Amino acid sequence: MARLTISNLDKRFGAFDILKDVNLEIPSGEFVVFVGPSGCGKSTLLRCISGLEAVSGGTLSIDGVDVTKVPPSQRGIAMVFQSYALYPHMSVFDNMAYALKIQKLGKAEIEAKVRDAARKLQLDLLLDRLPRQLSGGQRQRVAIGRAIVRDPKVFLFDEPLSNLDAALRVQTRLEIAALKQSLPGTTMIYVTHDQVEAMTLADRIVVLNAGRVEQVGTPLELYERPGSVFVAGFIGSPKMNLLAGAEAAKFGAATIGVRPEHLAFGQPGEGWAGTVMRTEHLGSESYVYVDVGSDEPMIVRTPGTAAFAQGDAVALTADEGAILRFDAGGSRLA
Ligand SMILES: Nc1ncnc2c1ncn2[C@@H]1O[C@H](COP(=O)(O)OP(=O)(O)O)[C@@H](O)[C@H]1O
Ligand SMILES: [Mg+2]
Incomplete structure (x- = not known):
């Protein structure tokens, strides 16, 4: 079990404030996903949690015990990176067993732990192979397995699937979801820039903006009530x-927002009048980009194949309830 508490955490690199007063309470067993634009501090926050990076202010505690000054190897935290960094000359088994050998565990215990992790990650039949004989997804699973055998209390993942091609990403995402279920007591923090990974894996998503926590919520809370x-x-x-x-x-707001799937094509004179700029066909649905005279085109997400030509005049409507309103400071109005 591992409840992680981050209190007033600051991180500076020289004159730059990278993380600013980060406060988070992550209950034991929760799967939390950090998202945010490139450079907002996601990796830095993970590295501070792991201890690879010292904090400039604030505290970190695990189950109420202050670990801010505890060295990385004694925090019970494992980290998996984008690049898997396996030992190329060692078999899958030996890669996974390496840390346990260093810890001087007995042979039978090492064997049991490696086989157990291999089963959880469907690596049982690959234990004798060398890394170069594996696909990218399999290699990343070995990297995850190498972390699992150490029974970490907290598991950190920094964009672990971003080197994989699309099909392998989907497959490995499902495997990570299964892994989460097989390790219910392990707290997991996962950084990604992939919307689908964030929405499907997270119990809660933390949105970071320029080193601050912008919002924390379940995926649907953030989607429906940003x-x-x-x-x-x-x-x-x-x-x-x-x-x-x-x-x-017109809606009493400084900014309004409407999701692409909440826009529909209405009768001339209804809603927003615009001109079709382009249509993207994805097979099951289409994205229609409509110039309504605003800075950026409006995007309409519509099922099936939308039959529009560039230059078509259209009217866009939205249900009143689907329009979100924001004040001049960017906060959502009730
Ligand atoms: N070791 C470092 N020294 C100085 N600046 C750094 C260092 N590591 C990261 N940064 C800066 O901190 C900011 C956040 O970086 P990072 O945490 O890697 O962002 P993210 O993972 O969200 O893309 C960036 O502006 C980056 O240039
Ligand atoms: Mg990063």
């Missing part, structure tokens, strides 16, 4: 449509 324009624009793909100025003022 607290700010920033979260509204960051969670969801394609992005939420955001309109400012006169269009927003």
